[in-house]
Amino acid sequence: MVKKNSNPIQKVLYRPEQLQQRCAQLGRQITRDYQGKHPLVVGVLTGAMVFMTDLIRQIKLPIQIDFVDASSYFNGTQSTGKVKLVKDTTAPVKGRDVLIVEDMIDSGHTLKFLKHHFMELGAKSVQICVLLDKPQRREVSVDTDYVGFKIPNVFIVGYGIDYQQRFRNLPYVAALSPLFYK
Ligand SMILES: O=P(O)(O)OC[C@H]1O[C@H](OP(=O)(O)OP(=O)(O)O)[C@H](O)[C@@H]1O
Numbered sequence: 001m002v003k004k005n006s007n008p009i010q011k012v013l014y015r016p017e018q019l020q021q022r023c024a025q026l027g028r029q030i031t032r033d034y035q036g037k038h039p040l041v042v043g044v045l046t047g048a049m050v051f052m053t054d055l056i057r058q059i060k061l062p063i064q065i066d067f068v069d070a071s072s073y074f075n076g077t078q079s080t081g082k083v084k085l086v087k088d089t090t091a092p093v094k095g096r097d098v099l100i101v102e103d104m105i106d107s108g109h110t111l112k113f114l115k116h117h118f119m120e121l122g123a124k125s126v127q128i129c130v131l132l133d134k135p136q137r138r139e140v141s142v143d144t145d146y147v148g149f150k151i152p153n154v155f156i157v158g159y160g161i162d163y164q165q166r167f168r169n170l171p172y173v174a175a176l177s178p179l180f181y182k
């Protein structure tokens, strides 16, 4: 229930310049690790859209980009544990080095599902780059290869990440006030 006049933002965790700096570091690492390869970089809609656009411009390789849409929250704050693939990649993934780009790993269900999905389709390799990791919330184990920031168990909005489809356009990553959704 939204309390009238309450500020929805509890705390700004990462400012735009900190996000840019981390994208540049991750981009350099990915560029080094994928030397000589032509990875298929797959963003997970909708939340990863902003991170994806900043990250790919820091990868100095001949990448191809694509998107999937996967969802398990359906507007709530708790994963249902059942992941629905709403949209698959347009490009074939068989034989490709796939790098999944995600905004956040929470329960782990979405990334576990997607990694399994791409392996099943015959990808040569599947790695994961995630901006925010909430290790305390994990329900299933997933190996992540590139992590922007480890964060505590708070509900995040901004920089592409939503609460009930709002706040995606904030330029920073913030903790949503519990007053706003409890
Ligand atoms: O580790 P998990 O518990 O699976 O949670 C992480 C996923 O949840 C959010 O997506 P959501 O389903 O809300 O869709 P959205 O990206 O369209 O906001 C987030 O963007 C991740 O994709």
Ligand code: HPA
Binding pocket: 073, 104, 106, 154, 155, 156, 157, 161, 162, 163
């Ligand atoms: O903290 C979060 N914010 C928004 N969506 C999410 N999906 C999992 N965790 C979160």
